[in-house]
Amino acid sequence: MSRRTRWNGAALAVVMGGALAAGCGAPGGDAPRPEATGASLAAAPTCGTAPVTLNAYIETGFPLPKELSTEFSKQHPNVKWNIREDQFAVITQNAPRVLADDPPDLMRLPQVSELVKNNLLKNLDGYAKAFGWDSWPASQLEQMRMAPGGKTRGEGSLYAMGLNFSMTGVFYNKKLADKIGMSSPPATLAELDDALAKAKSAGITPIAQFNGGATGGLAFPLQDLMAAYGPSGPINEWIYQKPGATIDTPSNLQATRHLEKWIKAGYFWKDVNAVDYATMMSRFIKGEGLFMFNGDWESGNLDKQMPGDVGFFLMPPAQQGGKQAAMSAPLTYGISSRAKNADCAAYFLNWVATDPKAREIGVQVGGSHPMGPADAPMPEVSEGTVTASTLAAGAKIAEDNGSMDFIANATGAIYAKSWTPQLQKLVAGQQTPEALLKSVQSDYTSQVKGS
């Protein structure tokens, strides 16, 4: 070997070695140290009078947070906003890294378990006490509470807040309902079945739903059927990862079989496995379906697009007069554990729930129920609108204590990797209800254990 080649080889080895050496030592461990508890505060914090710039990371496509921030700056001129927007899927994937590297003061969040475990979110107990959030109906905050270490949801310290809370049920096209002689919403599951059958024989697609891509929309009717057949408590325990919880129960099996019956009867579009959420909305608005299982975040939109032509009802119970339940979740926002203006962000969250103007924006722009004390004044909504009926439905759910989180929120991956492919297989006749629940449960067990 000549001297020159040896030299070259040595230089190359140094460069490569440097590149490889950079990868030594176990990865991770740069997460923030745990915060013992939410520090108790002497007085409720404010945004003060000095200029403040709040950094917010929000979901694109929803005008509510921006309208709220504009109104807030109007009332508090010293507060400016620096807002970054992304799609929900992007936010979900970015959440841990953004909270760790570039901490925003306020951030729209997916479910919080994994974030709490890595100490990325501020414990809001101190604020809850100072602002009196603790005296609000407990169910409003339950989904954002986590036991120490992020193990179980639904109990323990508060780690996030909602801008409002939304709820799902069944929208229906009033013109098509007239055609099949449906004058009032079905009161029982049997009446709903009856309406579905009548629509089918009248040549109307009974259910407008999406089930394509990585988000299986049949999870909406499935969870509603689960609530019709059984109590919502065990479903919530499963979503909250309570030890020993299972989704594979006899009543859930009945619900899944009922959904299969609907599929086999041809109540969904033939191409439902290729329909995404946006396509479902545009087809429903065009009148290509009688019912649609969806949430009140569309109320304002439907009031605008099909004024007077849309009704809303909660999923009817299996027995007449039975208790009703619905997927209901806060529009979750968290504060980074490293946020610069945490106090001002908390003050903003409290303002959203208590300021009359903010509550009005919450209902009219967001279409959903505002957070806050049970006796807080409700903004006026015009009679006969979908928004009015979804707000009324919210009161019924509160009365029946029937709010549930979404079965897709049990773990970070359960929606895209378990519910969606399984429901798509059910539509294609490649999966049985029994095996579907068993398969989701086994994925769940391994995901909970693995996380």
Place this chain on the structure above:
Amino acid sequence: MPRKPVPRKQSPARAAGLRTPSWVGWLFVAPALGVYAVFVLRPIALTVQYSMYRWDGIGPSTWAGLGNYVRVFTDPDLFASILNAIKLIVFFSVIPVVLGLAIASTIRRIAASRLALVARTVLFLPQVIPLVAAGIAWSWLMSSTGLVNQLLAYVGLESVARAWLGDFSTALPAVGVIGAWVLLGLCTILLLSGLSKIDPALYEAARMDGAGPLREFVSITVPCLRQEIGVCVTVTVIAALASFDIVYVSTQGGPGNATMVPGLEIYYLAFSERQVGMASALAVVLMVLVILVALPIQWLTKDRSS
């Protein structure tokens, strides 16, 4: 017999005794090599390292050894995604190369006409369009009310019509068709440029010997294009194995897991399941697979005449 030293021509600088030290060459390469090491070699090394751990991307990690690799080959879903990628080779590679050969030699025959120019441009167009846009346009075309089904209905094949990307049996081939459409132009242009290098005298001689178009194609065109075909096959096979964007935009891996490919699975594992170790292991397996497939192609299509 001792060799005689051959006198070398010397540059004026050398002749004057100003010998450039050998390390000066490295100075010129250093910036590029540095960038390569930091942005290519280091990430590969880190990926290999991460693949040995269980890690959620933020918190502390635990050593897993080869456990993640064992799961890549034993988890039926992960393994199925690798099989899907191999099936896609038919669409991403075989169809564009075979069709591209046929189209390129047709265009060569009509090279003088204006049609050849139009065909060239139209065929190359998919290369200019971003893959995401292509994926979106094709998912409209193949939707249940899309152009494909309208055409089928028009010719009386309404019974065949379906949501091509949402049907378990047709989703993977439908994704494949999009890939074939995108890669056909690249192959055609590459092969055309190869064709232009072939000496026309060869074809003339063959014709004098009484060869028809098919004989010309088999005996002259294909052997002379050996290297170009090699490049086409390599590029398209890698595109099939490492496919991500087309699948992500058109089906996101659905329905069920019918169109799940390793690229997409890596993304889901890392960002939605937060199993960075597993994602890295699958990425390493994919990299090895690409090398294992690409190397024999390189060897088979190497120009051995020299």
